[in-house]
Amino acid sequence: MFLNEDFMLSGETARLLFHNHAKTMPIIDYHCHLDPREIYEDQPFENLTAAWLYGDHYKWRLMRANGVPESHITGDASDYDKFLAWARTLPKAVGNPLYSWTHLELRRFFGVEEMLNEATAPAIWEKVNRKLAEPGFTRRGLIRSSGVKVICTTDDPADSLEYHKLLSGSETAFQVFPTFRPDKALNIDAEGFAAWTLKLESASGLPVKSYAGLLDALRNRVAFFHEQGCRLSDHALDVLRYEAGEAEAVEAIFAKRMQGAALSPEEITRYRTELLTALIGFYHDKDWTMQLHLHAYRNNNTPMFQRLGPDTGYDGINDLPLTTALSQLLDRAESGSGLPKTILYSLNPGDYPALLALLGCYQKDTPGKLQLGSGWWYNDTRSGMRQQLTLLAEGSLLGNFVGMLTDSRSFLSYTRHEYFRRVLCGLLGELAERGEAPDDLEVLGAMARDISYNNAAGYFGFQTAGSEAGVTA
Numbered sequence: 001m002f003l004n005e006d007f008m009l010s011g012e013t014a015r016l017l018f019h020n021h022a023k024t025m026p027i028i029d030y031h032c033h034l035d036p037r038e039i040y041e042d043q044p045f046e047n048l049t050a051a052w053l054y055g056d057h058y059k060w061r062l063m064r065a066n067g068v069p070e071s072h073i074t075g076d077a078s079d080y081d082k083f084l085a086w087a088r089t090l091p092k093a094v095g096n097p098l099y100s101w102t103h104l105e106l107r108r109f110f111g112v113e114e115m116l117n118e119a120t121a122p123a124i125w126e127k128v129n130r131k132l133a134e135p136g137f138t139r140r141g142l143i144r145s146s147g148v149k150v151i152c153t154t155d156d157p158a159d160s161l162e163y164h165k166l167l168s169g170s171e172t173a174f175q176v177f178p179t180f181r182p183d184k185a186l187n188i189d190a191e192g193f194a195a196w197t198l199k200l201e202s203a204s205g206l207p208v209k210s211y212a213g214l215l216d217a218l219r220n221r222v223a224f225f226h227e228q229g230c231r232l233s234d235h236a237l238d239v240l241r242y243e244a245g246e247a248e249a250v251e252a253i254f255a256k257r258m259q260g261a262a263l264s265p266e267e268i269t270r271y272r273t274e275l276l277t278a279l280i281g282f283y284h285d286k287d288w289t290m291q292l293h294l295h296a297y298r299n300n301n302t303p304m305f306q307r308l309g310p311d312t313g314y315d316g317i318n319d320l321p322l323t324t325a326l327s328q329l330l331d332r333a334e335s336g337s338g339l340p341k342t343i344l345y346s347l348n349p350g351d352y353p354a355l356l357a358l359l360g361c362y363q364k365d366t367p368g369k370l371q372l373g374s375g376w377w378y379n380d381t382r383s384g385m386r387q388q389l390t391l392l393a394e395g396s397l398l399g400n401f402v403g404m405l406t407d408s409r410s411f412l413s414y415t416r417h418e419y420f421r422r423v424l425c426g427l428l429g430e431l432a433e434r435g436e437a438p439d440d441l442e443v444l445g446a447m448a449r450d451i452s453y454n455n456a457a458g459y460f461g462f463q464t465a466g467s468e469a470g471v472t473a
């Protein structure tokens with residue numbers, strides 16, 4: 001019964017929708033944290049720990065919750081001992097998506113049907129490691145066998161994109177595009193800000209000695225990213241505040257910071273508001289999609305932050321108000337440059353109704369121009385996905401949803417798309433069975449296919465020339 005072919009599909013309609021429509025659609029993974037260099041170099045994984053546990057802060061949190069010492073999570077214990085620590089943790093994770101993901105990954109990629117636990121760990125370790133040494137199991141092998149057509153990585157504006165370029169010349173089964181993520185430009189108060197402007201100078205070949213210079217350099221990088229096929233930007237906006245400022249005031253704030261002075265919270269907000277507004281204009285000009293990742297509450301454990309840095313499993317969910325500042329930002333763009341296509345993700349699902357109501361105020365021209373992003377991170381669960389899909393259906397048009405992304409650092413995460421498609425088909429099937437949707441497999445099947453793949457293929461406008469992987473809606 002566990003993870004059988006119909007798991008999470010409780011009725012006949014759901015089953016038919018998944019098996020005949022959603023399951024075989026290709027994947028567009030339009031937001032993830034894979035390293036383009038690793039994709040290009042295409043090395044085999046040394047072992048299952050390297051493929052699974054390096055960098056996976058989702059698993060690390062569960063291991064910490066199980067009392068596993070840090071030496072066996074991010075420390076210097078052997079890879080086998082780290083794997084064993086995960087295997088010992090897993091039986092307690094029933095009901096957590098990681099329980100399903102882990103076993104789905106073992107099944108889909110490696111043909112391992114057993115439950116992973118302390119007793120089965122040695123044999124699974126051997127079997128999977130043998131497979132990982134076979135040619136089809138390199139980084140690119142795993143991507144290809146998952147039916148992935150497009151991957152969008154997450155990249156700093158100063159990045160040379162050399163690995164994206166190399167990949168576009170050498171990989172035909174799928175395309176890897178960059179995503180423009182200028183957090184370092186916005187985080188003027190961060191310690192490394194001045195040093196980062198030097199990197200931007202050398203990447204753009206333009207002086208970044210003033211705010212005007214910064215804007216020129218960023219515009220230049222937007223054009224450079226665009227040439228490399230980039231069609232999305234991304235921002236981590238953990239706290240969103242809005243305070244407009246005149247150009248001279250922003251120049252003065254920039255100059256003050258470059259001289260090494262600390263800025264007041266008001267100055268930081270003014271700078272961020274103006275820079276974000278300018279960037280939104282750049283995205284609109286290029287017909288990009290802007291992604292805003294809202295309301296993470298990061299780095300809650302100072303000793304562990306000092307030891308391991310960000311994105312290591314110490315982030316929470318922000319519960320600050322959002323609507324006023326977000327409305328000011330979006331409305332200013334709509335009244336000025338024009339709003340680009342926009343996807344709003346919040347880590348706080350309590351924000352969904354307000355986000356949906358607000359995004360409906362700016363819909364025009366493109367179907368689903370503004371989107372409520374797929375259940376993000378802590379919401380990447382069965383109930384989180386159902387909540388996002390249900391509210392989206394009730395508050396906008398589910399049929400225009402661009403669907404799932406992995407947001408992952410792991411090459412084995414593509415089964416999350418399968419998990420999502422099962423949740424989606426389960427929900428559509430239930431609507432039909434309750435008489436709230438037509439029990440018409442053509443209509444619902446088309447919707448399942450669209451949300452699984454076609455909508456994303458049409459919405460983002462990836463360039464396909466010269467690639468066999470051509471993205472077609």
Ligand SMILES: O=C[C@H](O)[C@@H](O)[C@@H](O)[C@H](O)C(=O)O
Pocket residue numbers: 033236293296311376377407408409
């Ligand atoms: O799923 C979790 C994510 O990968 C998380 O680590 C990222 O969303 C990251 O914090 C970011 O800001 O991009």
